[in-house]
Amino acid sequence: MKFAIAVFSAAHAPSSRRALLFAQAALAGGHEIVRLFFYQDGVYSAANNLVTPQDEQDIARQWREFVSAHQLDGVVCIAAALRRGVLNGEEATRYQRTAVNLDAPWALSGLGQLHDAVQTADRLICFGGP
Amino acid sequence: MSTLHVVSHSPFTDSRLASCLRVCASQDAILLCGDGAYGLHNPALQTRGVKVFVLAEDMQARDLPLPDWADSVDYPGFVQLSIDYDKVNTWL
Amino acid sequence: MSKSLLVISRQAPWSGPGAREALDIVLAGGAFDLPIGLLFMDDGVFQLAPHQDAKALQQKDLSANLQALGLFGVDDVFACSHSLAERGLASPASAQPLNSAEISTLIDRYDQVMTL
Numbered sequence: 001m002k003f004a005i006a007v008f009s010a011a012h013a014p015s016s017r018r019a020l021l022f023a024q025a026a027l028a029g030g031h032e033i034v035r036l037f038f039y040q041d042g043v044y045s046a047a048n049n050l051v052t053p054q055d056e057q058d059i060a061r062q063w064r065e066f067v068s069a070h071q072l073d074g075v076v077c078i079a080a081a082l083r084r085g086v087l088n089g090e091e092a093t094r095y096q097r098t099a100v101n102l103d104a105p106w107a108l109s110g111l112g113q114l115h116d117a118v119q120t121a122d123r124l125i126c127f128g129g130p
Numbered sequence: 131m132s133t134l135h136v137v138s139h140s141p142f143t144d145s146r147l148a149s150c151l152r153v154c155a156s157q158d159a160i161l162l163c164g165d166g167a168y169g170l171h172n173p174a175l176q177t178r179g180v181k182v183f184v185l186a187e188d189m190q191a192r193d194l195p196l197p198d199w200a201d202s203v204d205y206p207g208f209v210q211l212s213i214d215y216d217k218v219n220t221w222l
Numbered sequence: 223m224s225k226s227l228l229v230i231s232r233q234a235p236w237s238g239p240g241a242r243e244a245l246d247i248v249l250a251g252g253a254f255d256l257p258i259g260l261l262f263m264d265d266g267v268f269q270l271a272p273h274q275d276a277k278a279l280q281q282k283d284l285s286a287n288l289q290a291l292g293l294f295g296v297d298d299v300f301a302c303s304h305s306l307a308e309r310g311l312a313s314p315a316s317a318q319p320l321n322s323a324e325i326s327t328l329i330d331r332y333d334q335v336m337t338l
Contacts, residue, residue, distance in 0.1 A: 025205035
Protein backbone atom coordinates (compact mmCIF):
# COMPACT_ATOMS: atom_id res chain seq x y z
CA MET A 1 0.00 0.00 0.00
CA LYS A 2 1.27 3.48 -0.87
CA PHE A 3 0.87 6.17 1.78
CA ALA A 4 1.07 9.95 1.53
CA ILE A 5 1.59 11.40 5.00
CA ALA A 6 0.89 15.06 5.78
CA VAL A 7 2.03 16.63 9.06
CA PHE A 8 0.41 19.82 10.36
CA SER A 9 1.99 20.19 13.80
CA ALA A 10 5.32 21.18 15.37
CA ALA A 11 7.75 18.64 16.78
CA HIS A 12 6.60 19.32 20.35
CA ALA A 13 3.00 18.32 19.55
CA PRO A 14 2.06 14.71 20.34
CA SER A 15 0.63 14.41 16.82
CA SER A 16 4.08 14.95 15.22
CA ARG A 17 5.45 12.00 17.19
CA ARG A 18 2.32 10.01 16.30
CA ALA A 19 2.92 10.70 12.60
CA LEU A 20 6.53 9.52 12.95
CA LEU A 21 5.54 6.29 14.69
CA PHE A 22 2.82 5.68 12.08
CA ALA A 23 5.35 6.22 9.28
CA GLN A 24 7.83 3.85 10.95
CA ALA A 25 5.12 1.19 11.39
CA ALA A 26 4.02 1.61 7.77
CA LEU A 27 7.54 0.94 6.47
CA ALA A 28 8.03 -1.92 8.95
CA GLY A 29 4.81 -3.44 7.59
CA GLY A 30 6.26 -3.47 4.07
CA HIS A 31 4.32 -0.45 2.83
CA GLU A 32 5.63 2.48 0.82
CA ILE A 33 5.60 6.18 1.76
CA VAL A 34 5.41 8.12 -1.49
CA ARG A 35 5.93 11.47 0.20
CA LEU A 36 5.89 13.26 3.54
CA PHE A 37 4.42 16.72 3.26
CA PHE A 38 4.80 19.28 6.06
CA TYR A 39 2.21 22.05 6.04
CA GLN A 40 1.04 24.80 8.41
CA ASP A 41 2.81 24.40 11.80
CA GLY A 42 4.15 21.07 10.51
CA VAL A 43 7.02 23.05 8.99
CA TYR A 44 8.42 23.38 12.54
CA SER A 45 8.75 19.58 12.71
CA ALA A 46 11.38 19.87 9.97
CA ALA A 47 13.34 22.78 11.50
CA ASN A 48 16.84 21.91 12.66
CA ASN A 49 17.27 24.58 15.35
CA LEU A 50 15.27 22.91 18.10
CA VAL A 51 17.14 22.23 21.33
CA THR A 52 15.55 19.49 23.41
CA PRO A 53 16.60 18.68 27.01
CA GLN A 54 18.70 15.50 27.09
CA ASP A 55 16.05 13.46 28.90
CA GLU A 56 13.33 14.37 26.41
CA GLN A 57 12.59 12.99 22.95
CA ASP A 58 13.99 15.06 20.08
CA ILE A 59 11.25 14.42 17.54
CA ALA A 60 12.62 16.85 14.92
CA ARG A 61 15.95 14.99 14.95
CA GLN A 62 14.14 11.63 14.81
CA TRP A 63 12.20 12.83 11.77
CA ARG A 64 15.44 13.92 10.10
CA GLU A 65 17.15 10.59 10.80
CA PHE A 66 14.11 8.59 9.69
CA VAL A 67 13.76 10.47 6.39
CA SER A 68 17.51 10.19 5.72
CA ALA A 69 17.78 6.52 6.66
CA HIS A 70 14.95 5.51 4.34
CA GLN A 71 15.71 8.12 1.67
CA LEU A 72 12.14 9.35 1.79
CA ASP A 73 10.78 12.34 -0.10
CA GLY A 74 10.36 14.91 2.69
CA VAL A 75 8.74 18.08 1.37
CA VAL A 76 8.14 21.22 3.42
CA CYS A 77 5.60 23.70 2.03
CA ILE A 78 7.58 26.78 1.04
CA ALA A 79 4.80 29.35 1.63
CA ALA A 80 3.96 27.91 5.07
CA ALA A 81 7.67 27.73 5.97
CA LEU A 82 8.56 31.29 4.92
CA ARG A 83 5.60 32.66 6.89
CA ARG A 84 6.89 30.82 10.00
CA GLY A 85 10.58 31.59 9.61
CA VAL A 86 11.71 28.14 8.53
CA LEU A 87 14.31 28.82 5.82
CA ASN A 88 16.95 26.88 3.94
CA GLY A 89 20.16 28.51 2.75
CA GLU A 90 18.73 29.54 -0.59
CA GLU A 91 15.68 31.26 0.90
CA ALA A 92 17.71 32.91 3.67
CA THR A 93 19.93 34.43 0.99
CA ARG A 94 16.98 35.41 -1.17
CA TYR A 95 15.23 37.25 1.67
CA GLN A 96 18.42 38.41 3.39
CA ARG A 97 17.84 36.57 6.67
CA THR A 98 20.71 35.56 8.93
CA ALA A 99 19.34 32.24 10.21
CA VAL A 100 19.11 29.01 8.25
CA ASN A 101 17.11 26.30 10.03
CA LEU A 102 16.24 23.84 7.29
CA ASP A 103 18.59 21.62 5.32
CA ALA A 104 18.86 18.08 3.96
CA PRO A 105 16.96 15.78 3.88
CA TRP A 106 14.14 18.31 3.53
CA ALA A 107 13.15 20.06 0.32
CA LEU A 108 11.09 23.24 0.13
CA SER A 109 8.38 23.10 -2.49
CA GLY A 110 4.78 24.06 -3.21
CA LEU A 111 1.32 22.65 -2.57
CA GLY A 112 1.43 20.92 -5.94
CA GLN A 113 3.62 18.33 -4.21
CA LEU A 114 0.79 17.55 -1.79
CA HIS A 115 -1.70 17.07 -4.62
CA ASP A 116 0.81 15.01 -6.57
CA ALA A 117 1.26 12.74 -3.52
CA VAL A 118 -2.53 12.38 -3.13
CA GLN A 119 -2.72 11.27 -6.77
CA THR A 120 0.12 8.76 -6.40
CA ALA A 121 -0.80 7.27 -3.04
CA ASP A 122 -3.55 4.81 -2.09
CA ARG A 123 -4.12 6.66 1.17
CA LEU A 124 -3.59 10.19 2.44
CA ILE A 125 -3.07 10.29 6.21
CA CYS A 126 -2.92 13.65 8.02
CA PHE A 127 -1.54 14.32 11.49
CA GLY A 128 -2.01 17.51 13.46
CA GLY A 129 -3.47 19.10 16.55
CA PRO A 130 -2.69 17.66 19.98
CA MET B 131 -16.84 3.33 0.77
CA SER B 132 -15.89 3.56 4.43
CA THR B 133 -14.00 6.22 6.35
CA LEU B 134 -11.77 5.99 9.40
CA HIS B 135 -12.22 9.23 11.35
CA VAL B 136 -9.27 10.13 13.57
CA VAL B 137 -9.91 12.46 16.51
CA SER B 138 -7.14 13.70 18.82
CA HIS B 139 -8.93 16.51 20.70
CA SER B 140 -10.75 15.93 23.99
CA PRO B 141 -14.53 15.98 23.48
CA PHE B 142 -14.85 17.85 26.77
CA THR B 143 -13.13 21.00 25.47
CA ASP B 144 -13.63 20.77 21.74
CA SER B 145 -16.41 20.17 19.21
CA ARG B 146 -14.53 17.95 16.75
CA LEU B 147 -15.84 14.64 18.08
CA ALA B 148 -19.41 15.99 18.18
CA SER B 149 -19.12 17.15 14.55
CA CYS B 150 -17.57 13.84 13.55
CA LEU B 151 -20.38 11.90 15.21
CA ARG B 152 -22.91 14.03 13.35
CA VAL B 153 -21.56 13.16 9.90
CA CYS B 154 -20.05 9.71 10.24
CA ALA B 155 -21.83 6.87 8.46
CA SER B 156 -22.74 3.45 9.86
CA GLN B 157 -19.90 1.77 7.94
CA ASP B 158 -17.34 4.25 9.33
CA ALA B 159 -15.15 3.95 12.41
CA ILE B 160 -13.59 6.43 14.82
CA LEU B 161 -10.03 6.13 16.10
CA LEU B 162 -9.39 8.10 19.28
CA CYS B 163 -5.83 9.18 19.93
CA GLY B 164 -4.06 11.81 22.01
CA ASP B 165 -6.55 13.66 24.20
CA GLY B 166 -9.24 12.23 21.94
CA ALA B 167 -8.82 9.08 24.04
CA TYR B 168 -10.77 10.87 26.79
CA GLY B 169 -13.71 10.27 24.46
CA LEU B 170 -13.90 6.81 26.05
CA HIS B 171 -15.65 8.65 28.91
CA ASN B 172 -18.14 10.24 26.49
CA PRO B 173 -21.50 8.41 26.50
CA ALA B 174 -22.39 9.83 23.07
CA LEU B 175 -19.74 7.62 21.48
CA GLN B 176 -21.22 4.44 22.84
CA THR B 177 -24.79 5.29 21.87
CA ARG B 178 -23.88 6.37 18.30
CA GLY B 179 -23.30 2.77 17.27
CA VAL B 180 -20.20 3.23 15.09
CA LYS B 181 -17.08 1.15 15.59
CA VAL B 182 -14.65 2.79 18.02
CA PHE B 183 -10.91 2.23 18.29
CA VAL B 184 -8.41 3.85 20.64
CA LEU B 185 -4.64 4.11 20.29
CA ALA B 186 -3.31 1.84 23.05
CA GLU B 187 -0.45 4.11 24.18
CA ASP B 188 -2.81 7.05 24.74
CA MET B 189 -5.22 4.91 26.72
CA GLN B 190 -2.40 3.48 28.83
CA ALA B 191 -0.77 6.87 29.47
CA ARG B 192 -4.09 8.29 30.70
CA ASP B 193 -5.04 5.20 32.72
CA LEU B 194 -8.32 4.86 30.83
CA PRO B 195 -10.16 1.54 31.07
CA LEU B 196 -11.10 -0.07 27.73
CA PRO B 197 -14.89 -0.34 27.55
CA ASP B 198 -16.42 -3.39 25.89
CA TRP B 199 -17.70 -1.22 22.99
CA ALA B 200 -14.19 -0.15 21.91
CA ASP B 201 -11.02 -1.90 20.74
CA SER B 202 -7.43 -0.78 21.24
CA VAL B 203 -4.79 -0.74 18.52
CA ASP B 204 -1.02 -0.25 18.46
CA TYR B 205 0.78 1.47 15.56
CA PRO B 206 0.82 -1.58 13.26
CA GLY B 207 -2.90 -1.84 14.07
CA PHE B 208 -3.37 1.85 13.19
CA VAL B 209 -1.65 1.23 9.83
CA GLN B 210 -3.90 -1.77 9.23
CA LEU B 211 -7.04 0.26 10.04
CA SER B 212 -5.98 2.89 7.52
CA ILE B 213 -5.89 0.11 4.93
CA ASP B 214 -9.11 -1.62 6.03
CA TYR B 215 -11.05 1.62 5.61
CA ASP B 216 -11.15 3.29 2.19
CA LYS B 217 -9.98 6.67 3.44
CA VAL B 218 -8.77 8.36 6.60
CA ASN B 219 -10.29 11.65 7.72
CA THR B 220 -8.23 13.21 10.50
CA TRP B 221 -10.02 16.02 12.31
CA LEU B 222 -6.94 18.27 12.49
CA MET C 223 -8.56 9.10 -13.72
CA SER C 224 -7.60 11.68 -11.11
CA LYS C 225 -8.39 11.00 -7.48
CA SER C 226 -10.85 13.40 -5.90
CA LEU C 227 -10.16 15.30 -2.70
CA LEU C 228 -12.64 16.88 -0.32
CA VAL C 229 -11.30 19.65 1.93
CA ILE C 230 -13.39 20.37 5.02
CA SER C 231 -12.59 23.85 6.33
CA ARG C 232 -13.52 24.32 10.00
CA GLN C 233 -11.61 27.47 10.93
CA ALA C 234 -12.97 30.95 11.38
CA PRO C 235 -11.43 33.46 8.95
CA TRP C 236 -9.75 35.66 11.56
CA SER C 237 -8.00 33.09 13.76
CA GLY C 238 -4.64 33.06 11.98
CA PRO C 239 -3.53 31.67 8.64
CA GLY C 240 -5.47 28.39 9.01
CA ALA C 241 -8.51 29.29 6.91
CA ARG C 242 -6.40 30.82 4.15
CA GLU C 243 -4.02 27.85 4.12
CA ALA C 244 -6.97 25.45 3.81
CA LEU C 245 -8.28 27.48 0.89
CA ASP C 246 -4.80 27.48 -0.69
CA ILE C 247 -4.92 23.67 -0.83
CA VAL C 248 -8.23 23.89 -2.67
CA LEU C 249 -7.04 26.58 -5.10
CA ALA C 250 -3.83 24.66 -5.83
CA GLY C 251 -5.88 21.54 -6.56
CA GLY C 252 -8.12 23.56 -8.88
CA ALA C 253 -5.09 25.03 -10.64
CA PHE C 254 -3.91 21.48 -11.40
CA ASP C 255 -7.39 20.62 -12.77
CA LEU C 256 -7.97 18.06 -10.04
CA PRO C 257 -11.45 17.10 -8.89
CA ILE C 258 -11.69 18.95 -5.62
CA GLY C 259 -14.54 19.79 -3.27
CA LEU C 260 -14.77 22.26 -0.41
CA LEU C 261 -17.09 21.99 2.56
CA PHE C 262 -17.38 24.72 5.19
CA MET C 263 -18.26 23.32 8.58
CA ASP C 264 -18.28 24.43 12.24
CA ASP C 265 -16.61 27.88 12.56
CA GLY C 266 -15.52 27.53 8.93
CA VAL C 267 -18.98 28.75 7.87
CA PHE C 268 -18.06 32.19 9.24
CA GLN C 269 -15.81 32.52 6.17
CA LEU C 270 -19.02 32.78 4.12
CA ALA C 271 -20.62 35.59 6.13
CA PRO C 272 -21.24 38.70 4.00
CA HIS C 273 -19.95 42.21 4.68
CA GLN C 274 -16.82 41.23 6.60
CA ASP C 275 -14.18 43.93 6.79
CA ALA C 276 -10.63 42.60 6.54
CA LYS C 277 -9.22 46.12 6.70
CA ALA C 278 -10.43 46.51 10.30
CA LEU C 279 -7.74 43.96 11.24
CA GLN C 280 -5.28 45.01 8.55
CA GLN C 281 -5.67 41.60 6.93
CA LYS C 282 -5.95 40.51 3.34
CA ASP C 283 -9.51 39.90 2.21
CA LEU C 284 -10.22 36.17 2.22
CA SER C 285 -13.46 36.66 0.29
CA ALA C 286 -11.43 37.54 -2.82
CA ASN C 287 -9.91 34.05 -2.65
CA LEU C 288 -13.35 32.54 -2.16
CA GLN C 289 -14.59 34.33 -5.24
CA ALA C 290 -11.64 32.90 -7.16
CA LEU C 291 -12.82 29.31 -6.56
CA GLY C 292 -14.92 29.30 -9.75
CA LEU C 293 -12.04 30.71 -11.80
CA PHE C 294 -9.89 27.82 -10.56
CA GLY C 295 -12.52 25.33 -11.64
CA VAL C 296 -13.69 24.54 -8.10
CA ASP C 297 -17.48 24.41 -8.39
CA ASP C 298 -18.26 21.88 -5.67
CA VAL C 299 -18.57 24.23 -2.71
CA PHE C 300 -20.79 23.25 0.20
CA ALA C 301 -21.71 24.48 3.67
CA CYS C 302 -22.94 22.49 6.66
CA SER C 303 -26.52 23.63 7.30
CA HIS C 304 -26.33 22.55 10.96
CA SER C 305 -23.27 24.80 11.49
CA LEU C 306 -25.01 27.69 9.70
CA ALA C 307 -28.19 27.35 11.78
CA GLU C 308 -26.22 26.94 15.03
CA ARG C 309 -24.54 30.29 14.31
CA GLY C 310 -27.64 32.10 13.09
CA LEU C 311 -26.27 32.48 9.56
CA ALA C 312 -28.45 32.47 6.48
CA SER C 313 -27.67 30.07 3.64
CA PRO C 314 -24.88 31.68 1.62
CA ALA C 315 -25.18 32.30 -2.10
CA SER C 316 -21.74 30.87 -2.79
CA ALA C 317 -22.11 27.43 -1.19
CA GLN C 318 -24.72 24.72 -1.32
CA PRO C 319 -26.09 23.89 2.16
CA LEU C 320 -26.02 20.22 3.14
CA ASN C 321 -27.52 18.48 6.16
CA SER C 322 -25.59 15.90 8.18
CA ALA C 323 -26.82 12.91 6.18
CA GLU C 324 -25.90 14.66 2.93
CA ILE C 325 -22.42 15.43 4.33
CA SER C 326 -22.02 11.72 5.13
CA THR C 327 -22.81 10.93 1.51
CA LEU C 328 -20.48 13.70 0.30
CA ILE C 329 -17.52 12.35 2.31
CA ASP C 330 -18.29 8.90 0.94
CA ARG C 331 -18.18 10.16 -2.65
CA TYR C 332 -14.61 11.52 -2.53
CA ASP C 333 -11.46 9.39 -2.74
CA GLN C 334 -9.63 11.29 0.02
CA VAL C 335 -10.70 13.78 2.67
CA MET C 336 -8.82 16.29 4.79
CA THR C 337 -10.41 18.27 7.60
CA LEU C 338 -8.52 21.33 8.77
